[in-house]
Amino acid sequence: MVDVAASLQTFHAAAKSLQSVAQAAKALIEQRDESKIHAKVTELNSAIVEAHSQLLTAQTAALAQLGRVKELEQRITRLETWERERQRYELTRLNPGVLVYSLRPGMANGEPRHDICARCYEDGIKSILQPEHSTAGIKLRCARCQAEVTHW
Numbered sequence: 001m002v003d004v005a006a007s008l009q010t011f012h013a014a015a016k017s018l019q020s021v022a023q024a025a026k027a028l029i030e031q032r033d034e035s036k037i038h039a040k041v042t043e044l045n046s047a048i049v050e051a052h053s054q055l056l057t058a059q060t061a062a063l064a065q066l067g068r069v070k071e072l073e074q075r076i077t078r079l080e081t082w083e084r085e086r087q088r089y090e091l092t093r094l095n096p097g098v099l100v101y102s103l104r105p106g107m108a109n110g111e112p113r114h115d116i117c118a119r120c121y122e123d124g125i126k127s128i129l130q131p132e133h134s135t136a137g138i139k140l141r142c143a144r145c146q147a148e149v150t151h152w
């Protein structure tokens with residue numbers, strides 16, 4: 001899940017730390033007392049380390065979210081492609097009652113007539129059934145899920 005709110009909180013914390021760095025640096029510049037300068041330098045270093053740590057955390061979160069967004073975009077593209085592709089097929093009953101998805105007339109786009117596996121279709125995958133002729137009829141086999149249907 002993309003947690004944008006958590007990422008924004010991390011960036012806010014990093015910005016706050018950087019504000020502390022700026023305040024510590026300003027206080028350091030205004031100091032004249034050697035011991036106080038040393039204390040302010042220590043405070044400044046701590047603030048810089050804290051800000052750096054928070055920025056690294058924020059960067060890591062942002063990169064993870066970017067990866068997730070890219071993954072989701074690819075998934076959407078796959079689903080849209082499948083949605084267009086599945087419209088080219090219709091559920092067909094072959095003798096003696098086996099069901100396959102057949103290429104709709106007028107939707108061939110230059111492809112030869114063929115059937116695709118009903119099980120794989122339900123999984124959102126196009127898998128063309130390959131025919132094997134036998135004495136019992138024509139056996140259609142799905143290379144992906146190994147489903148077999150015999151019809152005549």
Ligand SMILES: [Zn+2]
Nearest residue numbers: 117120142145
């Ligand atoms: Zn299949």
